[in-house]
Amino acid sequence: MTSIWWIRRDLRLHDQPTLHAASANGDVLPLFILDPFLLNKTPARRQTFLFEGLRRLAADLMKRGATLVIRRGNPGEVLTQLLAETNATAVYAEEDYTPYARRRDREIARAVDLRLIHGQSVFHPRAVCKADGTPYVVFAAYARSWRSLLPEHLPLLPAPVKIDMPPGIASDPLPELPPLNGFPAGEAEGQARLTRFCESHIGSYADQRDRMALEGTSTLSPYLRFGMLSLRTAVAAAIEAGQLATSAFARQSAEKWLSELTWREFYIQVMFHFPHVKTGAFQKQLSSIHWRNDRTEFQAWKEGCTGVPVVDAAMRQLKQTGWMHNRARMIAASYLVKELLIDWRWGERWFMDNLIDGDPAANNGGWQWTAGTGTDAVPYFRIFNPVLQGRKFDPHGEYVRRWVPELALLPDKLIHAPWEQGVVVPGYPAHPLVDHKQAIERTRRAYETAKRYYSSMESHE
DNA sequence: TTTTGAGTTGTTCGA
DNA sequence: GTCGAACAACTCAAA
Secondary structure (H helix, E strand, O other): OEEEEEEOOOOOOOOOHHHHHHHOOOEEEEEEEEOHHHHHOOOHHHHHHHHHHHHHHHHHHHOOOOOOEEEEOOHHHHHHHHHHHHOOOEEEEEOOOOHHHHHHHHHHHOOOOEEEEOOOOOOOOOOOOOOOOOOOOOHHHHHHHHHHHOOOOOOOOOOOOOOOOOOOOOOOOOOOOOOOOOOOOOHHHHHHHHHHHHHHHHHHHHHHOOOOOOOOOOOOHHHHHOOOOOHHHHHHHHHHHHHHOOOHHHHHHHHHHHHHHHHHHHHHHHHHHOHHHHOOOOOHHHOOOOOOOOHHHHHHHHHOOOOOHHHHHHHHHHHHHOOOOHHHHHHHHHHHHHHOOOOHHHHHHHHHHHOOOOOHHHHHHHHHHHHOOOOOOOOOOOOOOHHHHHHHHOOOOHHHHHHOHHHOOOOHHHHOOHHHHOOOOOOOOOOOOOOHHHHHHHHHHHHHHHHHHHHHHHHOO
């Protein structure tokens, strides 16, 4: 009996429960569908990463006696056609929890025997919940519960040695795109990065992760995004690193990284239970903020020309490499929302259009957190001052110099706020777009107004 | 049902 | 220069 393994965002052979389930009944046909609707929404650099990952996966499958079949078209039509072609009976796919994926899969399951297998996160989004069965909306409580459910040892499925596949299935070609710098795609690279991170950086993660000029973070996000590395594998490595740690600090560092991975799972769960976050504020009382949405300022933010060096460095790193340091993401996002008072969804979209790791749940969760519209509300007084953030997390200005070369010759003392000393650098804005103090006051008023409006509407109901 | 404690990532000010 | 306290009010989680 033949089953189709419909690959979506699980481009790996290790810890691969979907492939495992599909091959339990006999032959497996590994399939990736180039869905024009999805590809249209996927920017070129994420497509490049995906296609390269597919080529790597095809090579890994080849070593095990199988070939990767590529088909272009609407998933429902492609699957129906292929089932008829091959006499396959069932389609196995890793369950994807985004609103779009769930709608698509529900639709397809009406015509096709689609068997969704959990594998994207450690626990199914329904598995971690409060005593009354409702989902958590506060991270700390979620994480406590999640951690308590986590076993000391997470069993991971080994990669299959051999895959039996029906012969003679035609495949469409993969589009050729120019290669990406910095992030070679594929499972082997994801595994190698994980190993390297656990051997050298995880022990100092707690105090290096925020330093934007250093490689203190794992840089695994693109691999996790496409399932070239499973979240379970990363979590298992974090647990093991904690157990092997030889100092209290190293143990705390490993625990800290584990907690970052928990955020990823938390946001998958939030989007699963509260799909409205995809289009608007989680907190309904903040859904009618009167944004300024100045297009010129938005353009300056996108291009890295706001006049705030650390924000510009962050935005240029994104544009040039398709990746941004986590701390830089918060600073740049905070600047857009809290200083320019531009709708966080504009920023969310720009990140999705440029990040290789662009993931609906993680990106949305991060932006809503920054905007204060999300699950864990930021206290109103915790507004980033980008200059102080720069001085704190890029103390020698290396990050700024790397990405904003026109400022490279400024001394450390000036590099994060040259205008404060009256220094003007040719080719760089003489002043930031807005004054920090006035801007955050303006934002506070806008948020207050939105809340007041909401409670007045509520009292009239 | 009521109560209590707690809440990712900051900044400022005064001692 | 360093340090601790103050900065709202509210919602959630759990007892």
